[in-house]
Amino acid sequence: MPTAANPVIELHDAYIMQDVNTVLQKVSFALDKGEFAYLVGRTGSGKSSLLKTIYADLPLGVGAGTVAGFALPRLSSGKVPMLRRKLGIIFQDFQLLFDRTVADNLLFVLNATGWKGKSLKKQRISDVLMRVGLSNAGSKMPHQLSGGEQQRVVIARALLNEPLLLLADEPTGNLDPDVTDSIMRLFMEINNAGTAVLMATHNYQLIKNYPKRVLQCKDGQLLDSTVLPMELSGN
Incomplete structure (x- = not known):
């Protein structure tokens, strides 16, 4: 297992469970602060379950693991929101609130995560929209945006709390x-600005165009391109 100097994720002999079924066993890997890695594998191979374990939607019952300084085993429900404030989570299906503007979608998250001060929240919304190239989109409704623009809003939402880690589950699938x-x-x-990224994808052309470390879910194991070379294909 590679040892990261400043790991934002570190799992050791972790068993990734979905209900009572083990989908991945003896998972050991670390992701350093500022590192980028792809997560690949067939549908049902455990990618989403691994991501859900990392953001504490699924419990880690066997093995050791820390994410953004939080120990996953026996993580209390009260600490789960504290962990998630350190993370940005990006989904393929956007999960935007379509009954409110882009700015109000982002304001909803700021309110939910404890931000205070109207002007501070307004400035943070402006900052993240500018960062994703949507400075003029705050007053628009989600349905007025293209799919790519909606995904940029989702990325902006994930950046609101300046996360240590972005977890992206098939963010370009649609x-x-x-x-x-x-x-x-x-x-x-x-x-490149310093946020670690773990991205699940089926798009192997992305990996060819933007080569980075690859973690592959296969036959109940997690294989690491930094440990063993691997042949990647859509199969």
Whole structure:
């Protein structure tokens, strides 16, 4: 197992469970602060379950693990929101609130995570929209935006609390190739600025175009390209 100097994720002999079923066993890896890694594997191989374990939607019952300084085993329900404030979570299906503007979508998150001060919240919303190239989108409704623009809003939402780590589950799965490329360039900019990224994807062309470390879920194991070379394909 590679040892990271400043790990934002560190799992050792972890068993990733879905209900009573073990989907991955003896998972050991570390992701350093500011590192980027892809998470690949067939549908049902454990990618989403691993991500859910990392952000404490699924419990870690066997093995050791820390994420952003929080120990996953026996993590109390009261500490789960504290952990998630250190994370940005990005989904393929956006999960935006379509009954309110882009700015109000972001304000909802700031209110939910304890931000105080109207002017401070307004400035933070402006900052993250500018960062993702949507400075003029705050007053728009989500349905007025393209799919790529909606995904940029989702990324902006994930950046609100200046996370140590972005967890992205198939963030380009519903986007056409040109839009996918622009979203990937944005992820690379965010990563180059110091935020760690763990991205689940089925798009192997992305990995060829933007080569980074690869973690592969296969046959109940997690394989690491920094430990063993691997042949990647869509199979």
